[in-house]
Amino acid sequence: MRLAAKLILLFLGGLLLIVGLFAYLTIQQDRRLALAEHERYAADIAATLRPSLHDASQSGNPNDLQQMMIQSTARVRHTRIRLVEIDGNGQMDQSSYRQPSVPRSMIVTTSEVTTIRMPNPSGDNMLYTYVPLDPSDANVGKKESLEIAAPDTQESERIRRSMYSSILALLGVASLAGGVVWIGGVAMVGRPLSRLVAKVDRAGQGDFGDPIEVKSKDELGGLAIAVNRMCEQLESQRTRIATEMESRLETVEQLRHSDRLSSVGRLAAGIAHEIGTPLNVIGGRAELIGSGQLSEQAIAESAKAIQSETKRITKTIRELLDFARQSVPNRKIQSIVDLAKQTVDLARPLAAKERIELSLHSPQQELTVEIDESQIQQVVMNLIVNAIHSIKDNPAANEGAIDVYVGNAPSSGKIPECRTIAVSDNGIGMNEETKTHIFEPFFTTKEQGRGTGLGLSISHGIVKEHGGWIDVESTPNRGSRFTVYLPVGNEVS
Numbered sequence: 001m002r003l004a005a006k007l008i009l010l011f012l013g014g015l016l017l018i019v020g021l022f023a024y025l026t027i028q029q030d031r032r033l034a035l036a037e038h039e040r041y042a043a044d045i046a047a048t049l050r051p052s053l054h055d056a057s058q059s060g061n062p063n064d065l066q067q068m069m070i071q072s073t074a075r076v077r078h079t080r081i082r083l084v085e086i087d088g089n090g091q092m093d094q095s096s097y098r099q100p101s102v103p104r105s106m107i108v109t110t111s112e113v114t115t116i117r118m119p120n121p122s123g124d125n126m127l128y129t130y131v132p133l134d135p136s137d138a139n140v141g142k143k144e145s146l147e148i149a150a151p152d153t154q155e156s157e158r159i160r161r162s163m164y165s166s167i168l169a170l171l172g173v174a175s176l177a178g179g180v181v182w183i184g185g186v187a188m189v190g191r192p193l194s195r196l197v198a199k200v201d202r203a204g205q206g207d208f209g210d211p212i213e214v215k216s217k218d219e220l221g222g223l224a225i226a227v228n229r230m231c232e233q234l235e236s237q238r239t240r241i242a243t244e245m246e247s248r249l250e251t252v253e254q255l256r257h258s259d260r261l262s263s264v265g266r267l268a269a270g271i272a273h274e275i276g277t278p279l280n281v282i283g284g285r286a287e288l289i290g291s292g293q294l295s296e297q298a299i300a301e302s303a304k305a306i307q308s309e310t311k312r313i314t315k316t317i318r319e320l321l322d323f324a325r326q327s328v329p330n331r332k333i334q335s336i337v338d339l340a341k342q343t344v345d346l347a348r349p350l351a352a353k354e355r356i357e358l359s360l361h362s363p364q365q366e367l368t369v370e371i372d373e374s375q376i377q378q379v380v381m382n383l384i385v386n387a388i389h390s391i392k393d394n395p396a397a398n399e400g401a402i403d404v405y406v407g408n409a410p411s412s413g414k415i416p417e418c419r420t421i422a423v424s425d426n427g428i429g430m431n432e433e434t435k436t437h438i439f440e441p442f443f444t445t446k447e448q449g450r451g452t453g454l455g456l457s458i459s460h461g462i463v464k465e466h467g468g469w470i471d472v473e474s475t476p477n478r479g480s481r482f483t484v485y486l487p488v489g490n491e492v493s
Helices: 002-059 062-075 155-204 219-291 296-324 336-353 373-392 455-465
Strands: 080-085 114-119 125-132 144-151 331-335 356-361 368-372 400-409 418-425 469-475 479-487
Touching (some): 002 114, 002 125, 002 155, 219 296, 331 336, 368 373, 373 400, 373 418, 373 479
Antiparallel strands (some): 080 144, 331 368, 469 479
16 A cells, blocks of 8 residues: 555656646747737737828927827727937937837847737736837837837736646646556555555464465466565475474484483493492392391391392392483473482592592582483483593692582673582593584594593584583693583572
């Protein structure tokens, strides 16, 4: 609709300009015709008066000539006739009473009929026509002309008539053309454009269906075809991207599970030692009970010991299975203190096997955050396992130590409040060059067979999906500190 209105306004503006120019030219043409008609009228009067002027000049009495001019003026209605003197050089006799009514500078020639339009002293528009008398007439002379003055009463009427006809023509043509343009603009431009705009809006909101139908074969029809083709391509691309994204998510999940199983393999040796001790206790107690030499009280105590060690083994195996199990991502409010404690307990046998002290430092108050428990546990486990490997690679570390810190980082500027889990070690450390690549997939500083280079990359992806980040501090031969930041939502600690 707006485009149709703009087209109509543009058309009316051009039409107004054309009609105005036509009206102006018409008025000018009417003026020229009026001047030509007045000149013919004056020439006829001069031809009629020429014999009388000749007779008056023959008498030699100036009064006869003046009386004849007065009588001639009286016979012609609304016209004043005078005999004026203009020499051939364009000079006027200043002492003569027969001076022309207009300035001599406005009389271009004295040999042809000249008409000048100018107002009289009263302000009325007048037409002054100067008709030169026959220069071969010796009695009349060479410098006399007839001045025939008449009021230009038709000028205003001509202007009004031209303006009226121009306005009528403008209104008529504008109404007809405006109606045609409006109907054509709405039917042929406005409605198709409205459908195109609605289609583009739907496409912007992700709705690529319902192709638009524009039957015209002009530019709008071509645009509709292009929009439909674009929506089909976008729908195809969206389907392809969704398929690829689903495949990528499956691959990422498989890599994460593979990394989790890799950690399970590393933990197996420590778990075997952890299970071996209670199994020895169970075996010894069972042997004593089977000997029949124990009293009832001793048998009861041995049974309790066997039950206690069995629960210890069951707990250890359950923790290992829970860690290895591939679960569906599920975020909910969790205590990161409990999560850190479970992970440290699970990794402690592995650290003990390498004679590394693994310690947990957590606050007394409860710290909660919305996370996927199994994913964040995998991140912490990866950091602890990497710390164990780093200490083993540092010959200067006589006594290996890994400290896990759980805390809270208050908001600062644009950084929100975060729960933090930091893993610090006194291992081999890293230089700045290595730090810039540690989160890249398949990047590793370990010898072949000891690592895939996916652990930190997977951990970085998990934390990033939670809206957080991992900060790294490291000094070569002195150790590293990895701090995981998990933004807090609306949880109350």
